[in-house]
Amino acid sequence: MPLGGKSGRLCLFPQPCFKELPVIIRLSLPVLAAAVLLCGSATSSAQASDMAKDLAGIRQATQRFRDINVALSEGYVIAPPGHCVDAQAEGEPRQLGAMGVHVVRPDLLGITAMSPRVNGVGINTDFTRPTVLVYEPASNGRYELVAVENLIFAEAWHAAGNPKRPEFHGNEYYKVIDNPLTPVDEAHGFEPHYELHIWLYRENPAGMFMPFNVRVKCLGEHDEH
Template sequence: MSSCKTLHLRGVLPVLCGATMMLASPSAAQDADAPEPTLEEVRAATERFRDIEVALAEGYIPDPMNMCEVATDMGYPAELGGMGIHYFRPDMLGISGPPDPRVDGNGTHTDFRQPSILIYEPMADGSLELVAVENLVFREGWHAAGNAERPSFHGVPYDMMEDDPETEVDEAHGFAPHYDRHVWIYRENPNGVFKPFNPAVTCEHHHAGH
């Protein structure tokens, strides 16, 4: 019999049921042994996810509140731009239970050939356009697995995200302290291909809850 777990992720409560949790979890050893892919290889390996139905079929979970994140949500200047709507694989992130008090996990997956997070921009016609891919590892779990340094991609260390309790915004958007890396291979980013926000991405066509 399958069971469901309710997780608070990016400020909402998605329900993760048996079909998703039955997906094969990626192995850390596979990540460590695989050579680092080029950006062209990452794009070739993820091209199929431009079709959102393919992402859903492969176990990526949408935010049921359909949140679209921009720089100001995390306390950064508006001119940095947006991220978009995140679809994620809980098994790759190592999430196995509800927040306590924040979403946390022990996954060590960093292979961009199969990213743990896909990022989409809502379009005027109601469709979603894939704009970036992302990998994320939680800080405690990453170092508990024996990693001394934060992960890196193409020689660039992942960004560190942690909430500052002295501010009104949540810089870590409901997550425990973590490292993440965005790769903008489907939408040119004036800020840089590895920066978290993109001024060429907008949430103006986003409708919360739809």
């Protein structure tokens, strides 16, 4: 006898088939669907709350670096050549904006070589002690903190047993590699690495974790354009 009885309908359950299930079960399906949606919404809210809590902790741990002299006294150094990095310098459309001046912690980067490109074994992902602080230079010679960043050398990261790129609350780090066929240095002198900015101190219309910020300016950069 065919599965499902004489009619030949495929049914893996005793008669009647699904469309003939008792009314109470069919009425429960919308309720079940609503419960699933509510569960998903609750999960998303919890994740957002966790990220907000971590961002608040990062701000509390790094706000003292709004004074660049504090950062320099704690082991940060202005990354050579010390210029303000903007999108155009990275081979990207200039309308994307800029990053700023990068001030780095060599010990957290675990630098092992400076030539031909900067290399290291650093795989720090703790934004409460970021490997990089990003500042916007002002016309009066002062520096304003705009973002914190972690930079992780790709080879060291994967050698440590990490098959996937690092992430922060689901926001994946960007992988940066220089293209030798272009005149610009997309990796700003570093070996292939992962990096992620958090624009805690300067709102970024494109998103808190985007590489560039249109509200950051590099004074005097590319004035010929």
